Amino acid sequence: xEVSPLCVILVKSDSKGDRLLxxxxxxxxxxxxTLSKTKRxxxxxxxxEDLLQTSVVPISTISKRGLTGFSDEVLSSLFAVKNxxxxxxxxxxxxxxxxxxxxxxxxxxxxxxxxxxxxIMLINIVFSLSALASHSVVKCYHDLSKRIGIxxxxxxxxxxxxxxxxxxxxxxxxDSCTNNNGAAFEVILQKCTLAANIKKLYEDLCSTGLVNIRxxxxxxxxxxxxxxxxxxxxxxxxxxxxDIDRCLLALRPYHSLLLLHPVQHLINFTSLDSSPSLVQxxxxxxxxxxxxKLAKDSDLSLKHVFxxxxxxxxxxxxxxxxxxxxxxNYTIASDAPISLRxxxxxxxxxxxxxxNLIRALSEFSLPTxxxxxxxxxxNPSPEPDLIKSIIWMxxxxxxxxxxxxxxxxxxxNGISSTKCSRQYVKTPPRTSSVLSTSFxxxxxxxxxxxxxxxSEAQDFPKHFxxxxxxxxxxxxDKHNYQEELLHDFPxxxxxxxxxxxxxxxxxxxxxxxxxxxxxxxxxxxxxEEIMYLENLPRSQLLQLLDxxxxxxxxxxxEDPAIAMFSSSSYL
Amino acid sequence: xxxIEKNNLSGVKEGQIRCIFFCEFxxxxxxxxxCQFPEHFISKELFDSISVYxxxxxxxxxxxxxxxxxxxxxxxxxxxxxxxxxxxxxxxFNLCFVCxxxxxxxxxxxxxxxxxxxxxxxxxxxxxxxxxxxxxxxxPLLEKVMEDLNTKGECALLQGPIATHLKVCQIRxxxxxxxxxxxxxxxxxxxxxxxxxxxxxxxxxxxxFNHIARIASLSDVDNNLVKACxxxxxxxKVVALVPLFQYSNIYCTTPKLRTLAxxxxxxxxxxxxxxxxxxxxxxxxxxxxxYAAMTRGTTIKDICNRFNMANMRINERKLVxxxxxxxxxxxxxxxxxxxxxxTDLQKTFTGNFNIDEICCAAGITTxxxxxxxxxxxxxxxxxx
Numbered sequence: 001x002e003v004s005p006l007c008v009i010l011v012k013s014d015s016k017g018d019r020l021l022x023x024x025x026x027x028x029x030x031x032x033x034t035l036s037k038t039k040r041x042x043x044x045x046x047x048x049e050d051l052l053q054t055s056v057v058p059i060s061t062i063s064k065r066g067l068t069g070f071s072d073e074v075l076s077s078l079f080a081v082k083n084x085x086x087x088x089x090x091x092x093x094x095x096x097x098x099x100x101x102x103x104x105x106x107x108x109x110x111x112x113x114x115x116x117x118x119x120i121m122l123i124n125i126v127f128s129l130s131a132l133a134s135h136s137v138v139k140c141y142h143d144l145s146k147r148i149g150i151x152x153x154x155x156x157x158x159x160x161x162x163x164x165x166x167x168x169x170x171x172x173x174x175d176s177c178t179n180n181n182g183a184a185f186e187v188i189l190q191k192c193t194l195a196a197n198i199k200k201l202y203e204d205l206c207s208t209g210l211v212n213i214r215x216x217x218x219x220x221x222x223x224x225x226x227x228x229x230x231x232x233x234x235x236x237x238x239x240x241x242x243d244i245d246r247c248l249l250a251l252r253p254y255h256s257l258l259l260l261h262p263v264q265h266l267i268n269f270t271s272l273d274s275s276p277s278l279v280q281x282x283x284x285x286x287x288x289x290x291x292x293k294l295a296k297d298s299d300l301s302l303k304h305v306f307x308x309x310x311x312x313x314x315x316x317x318x319x320x321x322x323x324x325x326x327x328x329n330y331t332i333a334s335d336a337p338i339s340l341r342x343x344x345x346x347x348x349x350x351x352x353x354x355x356n357l358i359r360a361l362s363e364f365s366l367p368t369x370x371x372x373x374x375x376x377x378x379n380p381s382p383e384p385d386l387i388k389s390i391i392w393m394x395x396x397x398x399x400x401x402x403x404x405x406x407x408x409x410x411x412x413n414g415i416s417s418t419k420c421s422r423q424y425v426k427t428p429p430r431t432s433s434v435l436s437t438s439f440x441x442x443x444x445x446x447x448x449x450x451x452x453x454x455s456e457a458q459d460f461p462k463h464f465x466x467x468x469x470x471x472x473x474x475x476x477d478k479h480n481y482q483e484e485l486l487h488d489f490p491x492x493x494x495x496x497x498x499x500x501x502x503x504x505x506x507x508x509x510x511x512x513x514x515x516x517x518x519x520x521x522x523x524x525x526x527x528e529e530i531m532y533l534e535n536l537p538r539s540q541l542l543q544l545l546d547x548x549x550x551x552x553x554x555x556x557x558e559d560p561a562i563a564m565f566s567s568s569s570y571l
Numbered sequence: 572x573x574x575i576e577k578n579n580l581s582g583v584k585e586g587q588i589r590c591i592f593f594c595e596f597x598x599x600x601x602x603x604x605x606c607q608f609p610e611h612f613i614s615k616e617l618f619d620s621i622s623v624y625x626x627x628x629x630x631x632x633x634x635x636x637x638x639x640x641x642x643x644x645x646x647x648x649x650x651x652x653x654x655x656x657x658x659x660x661x662x663x664f665n666l667c668f669v670c671x672x673x674x675x676x677x678x679x680x681x682x683x684x685x686x687x688x689x690x691x692x693x694x695x696x697x698x699x700x701x702x703x704x705x706x707x708x709x710x711p712l713l714e715k716v717m718e719d720l721n722t723k724g725e726c727a728l729l730q731g732p733i734a735t736h737l738k739v740c741q742i743r744x745x746x747x748x749x750x751x752x753x754x755x756x757x758x759x760x761x762x763x764x765x766x767x768x769x770x771x772x773x774x775x776x777x778x779x780f781n782h783i784a785r786i787a788s789l790s791d792v793d794n795n796l797v798k799a800c801x802x803x804x805x806x807x808k809v810v811a812l813v814p815l816f817q818y819s820n821i822y823c824t825t826p827k828l829r830t831l832a833x834x835x836x837x838x839x840x841x842x843x844x845x846x847x848x849x850x851x852x853x854x855x856x857x858x859x860x861x862y863a864a865m866t867r868g869t870t871i872k873d874i875c876n877r878f879n880m881a882n883m884r885i886n887e888r889k890l891v892x893x894x895x896x897x898x899x900x901x902x903x904x905x906x907x908x909x910x911x912x913x914t915d916l917q918k919t920f921t922g923n924f925n926i927d928e929i930c931c932a933a934g935i936t937t938x939x940x941x942x943x944x945x946x947x948x949x950x951x952x953x954x955x
Contacts, residue, residue: 074630077623084620091639092624094631135673331867332955334901339922340908358908358922358951365954366868407832407863412854414832523829553856555863560826 003137003227003238004206006097006128007067008198011079012166013122014108018080020072021169022195024202026185067097067128079103079124086122089142093131100141101126104149109160123152123162125198136240137227144211144223151219161216165194193217208232210315212271220271229316233260234397235337239316247320248310250561253292253302254532256323257309259285260395266317281308287391290323320562321394322401322528324387326371327538329402329556330364336398344396351392352385360389367402367556402556403526408516410493410551486513502547511540512548521552526559586674587721589643591713593666593690594618594625595700598658602626606706608713613669621645625665635680644670646679648687652694662701666690677742679720686716689728689735696732746805749798751784752931753812756892761809769800777801779892782815784931813895814902815927816888818872819937821903821954822865828899831859837897845890847881857883862894867903867954903954911949920950 010022081090081103092099101124108119125148127141155161169188176184188195197213204211209228214220230239259266263282270278277300284298295305312318322328337344338361348357363373370390374383393399408415486494486509502508515521520530531538545552592607602622607613617640618625624638627649638645647667653660666687670676693699699708712728716737719726725738749755756779766774769792776786783801787794804810814820831837842852861883864874871887880887894900904925909916919929930937944950 069630071630074628077628082620082623084616085640088641089639091637093635093637093639095634332953334903334955336955338906338908338953338955340917341921356910358910358953362951362953365952367866405829407829407859409832409856409859412856414838414855414859523832553860553863555824555828556866557824557826557828 002130003133003209003225005141005202006130008202009075009079009099009124009126009128010194010198011076011124011126013076013080013124014119018076018122019170019173020076020079021166021173022185022188022192022198023072023075024185024189024195024199026182070094075126079126080122081124090124090126091138091142096131098129098131098133098138099126100129100138100145102142102146102149104146104153106149106153106156106162108163109156110163121162121166123149125149134227134238134240136242137225140225140227140241144225147221147223148215151215151221155216155219159216161194165192168192169195220273222271224315226314226316233316233395241314244310244314247561248306248313251291251306251309251320252529252532253295254290254322254528255320255562256287256290257285257294257312257318258287258321258391258394259312259318261317266312269317275308277304278308278311281305287321287394288324288387319395322403322559322562324370324390324394326374327369329367329369330390330399331367331402332361332364333397333400336361338398344398348392352389355389357393361393361398364399400558403528403559404554404556405523405526406521406530406545407523407553407555408521408551409553410489410496415493488517489513497548497551500548500550508544508547511544515544586644586670586676586679588668588670588679588717590669591667591717592669593664593700593709593713594622595665596626596659596663602663606709606713608710608717625649625667626663635684637676637680639672642672644672644674644676646670646676646683648683650687650691652691657701662694664690664694664700678739682720682737682739685735685737689733692733693731699731743806746802749783749802749805749812750928750931751794752782752815752927754779754782754815755786755801755804755810756813756896757809758811758896759809767800769796770804773797773800774804777810779813780816780888782931811896813892814904816871816891817937818875819870819941820891821867821870821905822891822894822900823867823903824862824865824900825898827897828859828862831855831862831899841893841897844893845885847884847886851884853884858885858890861885861887861890862899865894865900906953906955907944908951908953909947909949910951913949916947916950922953 008024009020011018011020013019078092079090079099079101083105086103086105088102090099090101090103103122103124105120105122108121110119125145127145129137129141133141152162156163168191172187172191173184176187185195189199193216197215200213201211204213205225205228209225209231211221211223211225226241226244227238230237259282261269263285266282267279277298281294281298281300284294286294289297291305291309292302295302298305300308309318309320313320332338338358345357348360349355352360370386373386390399486497489497497503497512502512515530515534518534519525520534525533527538527541530536531541545554590607590609590612592604592613594602594604597603597605602618602625604613604615604618621638621640624636625645625647627634627636629651632649632651634649636647636649638647645667646669647665649663649665652662654662666683668676668679668683670679690700694701712730716726716728720737720739725736727736728734755777757777761774772790772792773786776789781789783797784794786792786801787797790797792800801810801812805812831841838855841858842855843849845858846852857878861874861878864877871891875887891900895902904927906922906925907920907929908922909920924932926937926940930940933940944952
């Protein structure tokens with residue numbers, strides 16, 4: 001889908017009527033159809049058949065990626081909207097073109113005649129797009145038009161910028177010969193800074209989707225069209241603002257920032273009055289650090305680092321990854337643009353002389369961690385080159401990281417269907433009264449006999465009995481703590497869990513119950529997240545998963561939150 | 572396709588028609604709404620603010636025009652009939668549909684155009700619109716159109732000298748081209764429409780296991796015709812395409828797998844689908860465990876060896892099919908890339924084609940190809 005604008009149009013409307021002041025690009029492609037239409041004999045009689053015949057091909061008003069078929073008069077009458085439609089979103093679709101704008105009313109600052117101070121003018125910056133443009137693209141363009149409107153209103157109030165610019169434009173139109181608008185537009189482009197701004201705006205939107213202009217050489221306007229801006233690193237994929245929002249909502253302190261450009265490039269990109277904390281953060285940047293560490297190192301609050309990250313991601317300057325460490329499992333991204341003809345191979349070998357991208361990638365055909373590639377015997381710490389290579393491949397979306405997710409499956413039918421009524425029917429806790437019944441008091445007769453002749457034969461069963469009692473009591477204890485720990489689990493689930501030998505260990509069962517209760521085993525949290533949130537070492541968690549493997553199923557997949565740039569199709 | 576799908580891919584809702592109105596250019600009063608259903612839906616003030624987009628200049632005649640305001644969207648098709656008999660030598664009118672502003676309305680464009688052309692021919696034939704009392708005649712017509720389109724998605728206007736049939740057609744994006752090695756599979760029953768001859772000949776061979784090239788040879792239909800036919804069925808969402816099943820295939824889990832543990836309805840469908848026979852339904856834990864075991868590097872053969880599929884009452888072919896269709900798992904393809912100087916090999920093994928495609932084009936089995944590739948150290952297999 002094409003998201004670049006076809007044309008940017010500037011229309012004004014005031015007490016003297018409406019007029020199209022400028023449009024860019026203005027090179028006129030006269031299509032043969034419109035010519036034949038206009039040259040129709042006015043005296044020809046219309047025949048009924050003629051009227052009823054519908055053109056087979058729908059009329060298209062897009063040609064060579066430009067807007068055609070509309071005269072300036074028609075456009076100006078369309079966009080000089082009625083008062084009721086001012087200062088709100090305006091959207092009009094004609095055949096296969098969609099026009100989006102935010103008509104802005106402004107009070108003219110009258111320099112010449114102080115008495116006539118009621119001059120109100122309507123300024124409308126209209127973007128014409130292909131009709132296929134999605135709602136989100138339309139929304140972005142509307143936002144842009146609105147912002148320009150606000151700036152122009154301010155500039156008019158401050159120094160009468162609009163009055164001056166519109167007068168120059170009108171004069172140019174009046175001076176030029178009646179029908180040759182191209183010449184007038186040429187003059188306007190040379191004379192008016194506003195026209196030059198519109199030209200720059202259009203070119204930026206078409207090329208990078210990043211706009212950075214200064215209106216009236218005074219007010220900066222920065223704008224990012226995410227659907228376009230992300231094209232440079234994700235070819236052919238349309239990144240919607242909602243996708244980015246979703247990714248940013250999933251941002252966690254253990255994630256880390258991965259810049260897509262060298263740091264110096266970003267520092268150059270930021271404008272003079274940019275936030276100093278951004279520079280501060282970039283100075284401490286490393287893809288090996290998580291956001292929490294980055295915040296600490298750059299002496300910023302975590303929330304602010306999140307905001308800065310969000311900003312960089314939105315502007316297609318960075319993505320979010322899990323910090324590069326030796327335990328990370330990487331594999332080749334499903335849509336990695338790998339072929340002999342893609343330029344990536346050459347780019348790789350210029351970055352890493354002697355390296356071959358295909359060979360480097362083939363290491364990750366099977367999910368592989370950094371620790372596995374480096375030989376632990378001769379070189380315990382991973383080679384810096386390898387890390388660089390992985391970071392490069394992550395920047396180009398060739399690799400994705402796989403995480404292990406855990407699903408709790410206590411019974412054959414999965415989680416009990418009566419999950420909502422997860423109220424364990426509490427059986428009264430078994431009291432130690434059992435002890436007294438199973439271990440009868442030494443019979444009175446025996447004691448009464450008073451004889452100390454306790455035979456060995458008598459002793460034996462007693463001893464046995466004692467042993468069995470101790471057994472019974474530990475078993476009983478076990479059931480006690482088990483039930484206490486799993487008191488809110490349905491009976492069918494807990495009976496399955498008790499079959500696992502590891503439940504004999506109260507520590508294990510306690511940990512299991514805690515993690516389960518917190519909902520970590522619903523496939524929403526990967527191991528690293530559980531480790532972070534619960535402050536657990538990896539080995540302990542892995543041991544637990546292994547011990548409870550009868551009720552816990554693990555699987556490996558991408559983190560849907562941050563892998564959205566590479567696998568948005570799964571969402 | 573009779574059924575209207577309310578949800579489309581982008582998640583934007585399909586709009587119901589809220590109102591239909593007919594407006595004309597009155598020779599003294601200017602643009603007015605002469606008839607609308609329901610009554611008083613569009614106020615005069617609202618209409619005045621947008622009348623310029625409804626009774627338009629000559630250049631915009633016969634264009635589909637959509638204006639979006641804060642609450643409503645207006646779809647129109649302005650028409651002008653030139654004739655000396657009219658007060659201003661021309662009769663302007665426009666029939667507009669009104670929908671919610673956040674709804675998708677592309678599907679109504681052709682309906683609006685067709686209805687306008689119907690009214691135009693009625694007007695030319697019998698001065699249906701201009702003769703006066705248009706309100707009495709039009710009002711029931713508009714009501715019928717709106718009710719029928721909103722409920723059934725189609726409407727037949729058979730009164731009067733001319734008949735017309737209106738139908739709301741969903742606009743969907745074009746389906747991807749179909750490739751030789753893909754396997755079509757029905758995802759719902761083929762609607763009992765009068766399908767074309769090719770489709771009639773091809774559909775008996777669509778069973779979820781035959782790939783396109785095989786279907787072409789079995790049905791004795793040209794390969795490209797089969798592709799076109801299957802593509803058409805994919806467009807109507809009758810058929811989905813899955814990768815060819817082989818025991819040497821590798822699949823991996825997707826983040827969607829977790830829905831299987833939570834969605835009761837999905838579980839029920841899954842267990843029924845993957846069962847070996849209808850009477851013995853496998854249990855969910857086994858199914859989930861088998862899916863979870865599908866990782867990069869594990870072939871279906873390995874999985875069959877590890878688990879006893881017959882004991883678990885799971886049909887592994889169906890298991891894979893269901894997983895792929897529902898997006899729980901996806902196929903991991905192997906892409907051979909030829910490094911070195913062998914330009915002949917580099918023509919085939921560019922990294923753009925996976926092993927399935929190459930095998931299908933060359934007519935050899937995967938095993939044969941993989942054996943050959945293994946011998947050559949300059950060829951690298953990438954799994955992705």
